[in-house]
Amino acid sequence: MAHTKITIGGKPVYIVRSHHHVLQGWAEVRRSQASAPALLTLDHHTDLEAPFDDLRYWTIHPRGGDRDIAATNALLPGMIKALDWNIEATVMTAIDDLKHDEHIRTAVQAKILSRAFVVNLQTDDIADKEVYATYGGCDATGCTKLIHNDRCLRQRYDRVLESMYLDHELGRLAGMAQADGVPGPEAEPYILDIDLDYFHTEKAIDPDDTATFYRLVKNALAVTIATEPECVKNLRLGRAKITGDSLLESMKQHIEAAMT
8 A cells, every 4th residue: 555655856756556545645745844735636537525435424324325414524523633644654544544536635634735736637627725626628728619529639638748738727726726815736835646547648648848747846845646557548548558557657757857
């Protein structure tokens, strides 16, 4: 379960297979900071389910059935209190109790992170002061078609690391944060988190303009990477041959170039 920690060009990089295991690396970074850093994550999914949601449900409903909202909600404060980012054993226990999509809100509520910014390819925009998420539509690629088709989708997936795309999404996230009176995604110390299922094509990991992504890497306190090999395989487009391993090697090269 433990992460693999390496250093590339002086940048701490934490690598995990299952995305929620990055909580260990996030807590380690938190222990080095006077205050909780923000998170900027690139992911196909949003991973914004409530903390310990699955565990709380099955604790109250061991035989299944309709959710008792009051009873499951009553369990949450104690679970969050038990997670102390200063004590790694409690972090590892929390990881055992989490599902793949529960780690971000858990980290925010446990004060490991101040807030999270999510660039995702799955769902609509979200803004609730705890997390901000933006869904990159065709406008992020400069597409002006009135009716979008499969070519538009391929173009969007090919460009998810391009500066044009990231600048568009970062601008939207900054606007959401500004509306709530909180710092934007690059306005305070942050961890850059990358789920490799964000990349659906070979071109996606080989952008023509890397300036914005390299800036994000260089300015991050640390980089966390989830390889999620099954998700990568299930989400790759058409005849793409990318794998969690191949994307990880490409990402390491990008980080090295960004830090040079």
